[in-house]
Amino acid sequence: MKTKSLLSISILIMILSCKNEQSMNLNSEAPQAKKIEKKLEIHGDVRVDNYYWLNDREDPEVIDYLNKENKYLDDNFDNRTKDFQNTLFEELKARIKEDDExxxxxxxGYWYITKFETGKDYPIYTRKKENLDAEEELIVDCNELAKGHSYFSLTGLNISPNNELAAFGIDTVSRRRYTLHIKNLKTGDMFSETIENTTGGSTWANDDKTLFYTKKDRETLRSDRIFKHKLGEDPSGDQLVYNETDETFLTYVYKTKSKKYIVIGSSTTLSDEYRILNADTPDGEFRLFTARERNLEHNISHYQDHFYVLTNKDGARNFKLMKTSENETAAENWEDVIPHRDEVLLQGIDIFSDYLVVSERKEGLNRIHIKPWSEDSEAYYIPFESETYTAYTTTNVEFDTDILRYSYTSLTTPPTVIDYNMTDRSSEIKKVSEVPDGKFDPENYDSKRVWANARDGKKVAISMVYRKGMEQNGKTPLLLYAYGSYGSTVSPSFRRNYFSLIDRGFIFAIAHIRGSQYLGREWYEDGKMFNKMNTFTDFVDCSKFLIDENYTSPEHHYALGGSAGGLLMAAVVN
Structure with a gap:
């Protein structure tokens, strides 16, 4: 889907950026959707949608109209650019390593591996016992399970503590309503019981027979109920453990990294609540961690006899780290571990037996802070030199290790998996994602970060990548991407598909506008609700800056945004 979307975008941009502009003679008249007035009222406000009728995807008249739109596209666009489409498609495909793992x-006690094989569309999940030279054991081959289905998705692969059972969710409709399945890894057989309408995720208790899972509302798809299933029993009799009745919240269940607690979480945009249960006693009663409060955000991690709480409590806008005894978990018992800092956004933690690893963002850049539990050893940061990179911790499921696994990428560097020894500070590159087209060389490209002046005096960062030798003469085509919503930060990372544009002389740039958390929580809050206009004006001001600084021109400046970024595009062009 992503490749198809980028293919269409690339073709459109290439056509628009042609220097020898020519009018296109159209082969047919564009279809016109009829207008049927539909009044929609909410909170006393009436909105008229003349095209609401197109919402019914089963209506023959809707289908007929869409077919006409597709024919118009074929007649006037697709058929004229088939050679170019094929060239781009082959370029994009050549950058994908089909046989990968x-x-x-x-x-x-097991090494877990995900593999892709040439000519197959779906992953294969395997494992090896104790060491990588051991015989490979098949967990799930999604290619086999996908046979006979036009759509297939597997999620939530979850292994029991005794390593003998695997639970996972399958969706063959594309509605994100997963059916849970359980497989016996010793025999390779599937258990007869299946559980429908779930999120796909599940959590085993420590008894190897109790499985907690989340069900969805069939209409809204909100995850609203936690159930408990006993292996071998009829799922229709599964016990409802928790029902989230507040329609603004969704609920989920997981086990702490310490393996001691099953946790039920409930979250909405600005509030969280948790319930905990000893994983050794799955038939016990869940205990409330602390009562939900409006605007109190937090998440919890367990270590030894304490819970560590990442939270915005006490006005900690950029979050701070607190801890509390596992026996006294109410908010009034929380104590500061890492205090709030105005200039640093605290994003997450990874707990090891000898180290606390803190993920932060300062001045827009990711930082990984290594803090030994021992007071005799000093804390330090993993060093990064670029200003257009992304670094984050990845799969760190073991407690008793001094190896931290993290991923590093930049606008010119493919995703790289690194094992970092927190004791001697040495690094081992485990994998650099291959770009197998035989043409990509990171030495052919440059990247940098610049700062645009917003109209209210704020500085807005722009990350960009281009071929070396790019002349800043105002004639270069430039594609500016942004999102700017929900606190989601678009980090500067490697985007292999966009090199079809870059290799044809484009600059690809990302505007880190307000609505994200690029410069901390305040950056998000200054781009939402009554401050939402800042998201739009930031993008406009970044565009003006890039033109004024001769990176591009009004004739060759292009913009891209999807989902909430689509709202951004609609706002800035109007």
């Missing part, structure tokens, strides 16, 4: 990670 993940870096193995070890968990509970």
């Amino acid at each position: 993940s870096v193995p990670y070890k968990y509970n």
Whole structure:
């Protein structure tokens, strides 16, 4: 889907950026959708949608109209650019390594691997016992399960503590309503019981027979109920453990990295609540961690006899780290571990037996802070030099290790998996994602970060990548991408498909506009609700800056955004 979307975008941009502009003679008249007035009222406000009738995807008249749109596209666009489409398609395909596999990670005595094989569309999940020279054991081959289905998705692969059972969710409709399946890894047989209408995720208790899972509302798809299933029993009799009745919240269940607690979480945009249960006693009663409060965000991690709480409590806008005894978990018992800092956004933690690893963002850049539990050892940061990179911790499921696994990427560097020894500070590159087209060379490209002046005096960062030798003369085509919503930060990472544009002389740039958390929580809050206009004006001001600084021109400046970024595009062009 992503490749198809980028193919269409690339073709359109290439056509628009042609220097020898020519009018296109159209082969047919564009279809016109009829207008049928539909009044929609909410909170006393009436909105008229003349095209609401197109919402019914089963209506023969809707289908007929869409067929006409597709024919118009074929007659006036697709048929005229088939050679170019084929060239781009082959370029994009050549950058994908079809026979690929993940870096193995070890968990509970097994090394787990995800593989892709040439000519197959779906992953194959395998494992090896104790060491990587051991015989490979098949967990799930998604290609086999996908046979006979036009759509297939597997999620939530979850292994029991005794390593003998695997639970996972399958969706063959594309509605994200997964059916849970359980497989016996010793025999290779599937258990007869299946559980429908779930999120696909599940969590085993420590008894190897109790499985907690989340069900969805059939209409809204909100995850609203947690159930408990006993292996071998009829799922229709599964016990409802928790029902989230507040329609603004969704619920989920997981096990702490310490393996001691099953946790039920409930979350909405600005509030969280948790319930905990000892994983050794799955038939016990869940205990409330602390009562939900409006605007109190937090998540919890367990270590030894404490819970560590990442939270915005006490006005900690950029979040801070607190801890509390596992026996006294109410908010009034929380104590500061890492205080709030105005200039640093605290994003997450990874707990090891000897180290606390803190993920931060300062001045827009990711930082990984290594903090030994021992007071005799000093804390330090993993060094990064670029200003257009992304670094984050990845699969770190083992407690008793001094190896931290993290991923590094930049606008010119493919995703790289690194094992970092937190004791001697040495690094081992485990994998660099291959670009197998035989043409890509990172030495052919440059990237940098510049700052645009917003109209209210704020500085807005722009990350960009281009071929070396690019002349800043105002004649270069430039594609500016942004999102700017929900606190989601578009980090500067490697985007292999966009090199079809870059190799044809484009600059690809990302505007880190307000609505994201690029410069901390305030950056997000300054781009939402009554401050939403800042998201739009930031993008416009970034565009003006790039033109004024001769990176591009009004004639060759292009913009891209999807989903909430689509709202951004609609706003800036109007």
